[in-house]
Amino acid sequence: MPPPAGFSDVKGWFWPADQLLFDWFLKRQEKFPEQAGDLLELGAYLGKSAIFTGGYLRPGEEFTVCDLFDSPAPDDPNSAEMDRSYSTLTRRGFEANYLAFHEELPTIVQAPTSVIASRLKPDSCRFIHVDASHLYEHVHGDIEAARELAGPDAIVAFDDFRAEHCPGVAAAVWGAVATMELKLICITGTKAYGTWGDAEPVRAELLEWLKSRTDLWHGVEEVAGAPLIRIDGKKAKAPAPPRPLRPVAPPERPAEPEPAAPVPVAASQGLLARVLGGRRRR
Template sequence: MVATAETAPPPRRLDDVPGWFPVLDQTLFNWFLDRQESAGMRGDLLEVGVYMGKSAIFLGRHLRDGEGFTVCDLFGGDAPDDANRAESTKSYSALTRQAFEENYLSFHDALPRVLQGPSSMVPDEVPPRSCRFVHIDGSHLYEHVHGDIGAAHDLLLPGGIVVLDDFRSEHTPGVSVAAWEAVLNRGLRPICLSTQKLYGTWGDPEPVQEELLAMAQGREDCHLSVQQAAGHRIVRLKSKGMQAPPFPPSRHANTPEPPAATIPTQPTRRPVDPPKRPAVPRSRTRKIAADLLPPVVTRAIRKARNR
């Protein structure tokens, strides 16, 4: 039986939470957030599209006292239009708010602020210029991503970071168009590209890029390349056997593992021995031999036995 959100055991490690959050992006999230914290930057966190909570759990570890964390997702609720409804039904039918909350609370003591509904509600619920880090991983439709990027522009503090997921996947052209349109026409400055995500800012990207380049050049597990495109310096990063950054285990880490499913085996059958012929009494054997064998042979056998 395939494990579902209802039947899967509680997560023990971050890797046990279903979702798409590659090791390279875990490393970059850590690096950008640690850099902000080291610089004394304070602000809220926002994630649009949470699925089962893997990246939200990761972000929650960087939440400090006095900061807020908001997540937004349909969680199987009503979509704002037919296209979004079809997308949600096809890709996220197993997603429920309960599954997300149970996964999140396996690693944290309290939930973030949860908005259940379309991402268009975020600008009315999150104050402008309040966020230092925004992760957009919701709808893949151009109209929704375009709106999410506009919301991020208004919500981010100066120097804040926005991360756009699936900006170049073959099945998400709407994200690609919205992302590069924002770079070319809406003032978004790319900082770097990972395999799946575009990291950008509406501030000056050069200082953070220089620090990022120094970090990447000092690692043997990170492939680095730099290109120029339409007046922008594009830093491309790719994992070379990179290991995930350390992350504390969940509260379920010390509970006994559920027994592995076993396939019952048939009991081994003992082979049946062939039926034995009944033994013929010795006296009867001698009598038959005396009656059938010639006298000469019978006397020779008796003499041999007596000797």
């Protein structure tokens, strides 16, 4: 695969509204030194959201990405899901894309996401993106792992929680709200954002920020006994994208031939007269 010339060339589903929210949540954490911790992504595809998230890694922190990539799936339903939706996914493709934007790869765990809780320390992560399997049993396990690994006030983003082809994700996320004390802060068309910490300060600050955005519609309603911010990002203007380390120069255009020199009018008239004269003599 040729290296991507820009962020838009990386294949994946990471829409402008969610780029804005990732940027807002991760930058907010920079204002609170006590909210230290590592970054974690469960499910990476070809690296679009990982490339974006990796730009917020701070000194002394670790970014871990866990994905099967091209390894065998742990069960038949997961194997069928991989064949159906991620047949082009390879670790080599992910690494090539990531290294086009960052000097070093994240820590890669090429395995089912069910192993991640045994690979990282409890309470060690400040931001977790759950975007692996869409099957209920796997998503439920990912949420349990995220709760164990999340530090105080960590933010957890869940992908595809409302897509019609992923009812298992919706069941797992809302089940965690009902039974695992997950507090949702906001939702977009594709992702839900929550915490096991104190959601109120984050929600209040997010509402103030949303009031300043003319490209994002938002509303608030009570869901499961708590306010939930709904965000419509159809007109969202994405933040500045990550820049490739070594921009690929556009291909050179072939030189256009120089136009022929115009024939002087007098010479062309003389040539025409000679041609016509020759025809008359015949």
